[in-house]
Amino acid sequence: MDINIGKKAAGERAVDFLQPGMTVGLGTGSTAYYAIKRIGGMVRDGLVIRAVATSEESARLAELEQIPLVPFDQVEVIDIDIDGADEVNDQLQLIKGGGGALLREKIIAASSKEMIVVVDENKLVKTLGKFPLPVEIIPFAWELTFRHLVALGANPVTRMLGNERFVTDNGNYILDCSFGQITDAVELNTQLKEIPGIVENGLFLNYASAVIVGYKDGTIKEITRPYPATKSF
């Protein structure tokens, strides 16, 4: 893999927030990769943590790195979730799902006390929406769900992997949806939630506690949320 200095700087910095004994959410993608690699090194040097993974890919990497993965029935709360994003605006609203892991990522973020988002500078935007919004849909009657999204102005495109439809870790499909500039992400999220067949969408509106931005010269900037993310605990 080519080294992306900004992604590496951000991913590795997030790991400084870990404490012994924590349960850690391992994100998915090329920035979370650097966090997982560094956690692996620290675990092999004696750091005691346990982890949950947001994708099969990250679970495989964690196993290679000898990071202990814990079954979900043994998890009460996740202390810190470290994950990437495809877009971040100045309210710390995110688009995620470029890697197709948005459902598991959102489930884990929703049960984490802190979600630290790691990105390079290219992910910062004024308004969400340049990156097509990934929407995970169930295969049953997917054509009908597709039509609902067309009616919503989503211009959906079925994600492909070569000649095959991309299938998520959950056995679902992804539609990449171009709404243009998303000026009211809360309203869009509500509209998407009303369409049966959509399992989840890539808008993460009230999840990030902090965003660590890595720059190509290796420096970082940390942006913290001015008000706490709404969590049920």
Ligand SMILES: O=C(CO)[C@H](O)[C@H](O)COP(=O)(O)O
């Ligand atoms: O949401 C994701 C996967 O579903 C990723 O976190 C997102 O696509 C960012 O990936 P990368 O760090 O490779 O740019």
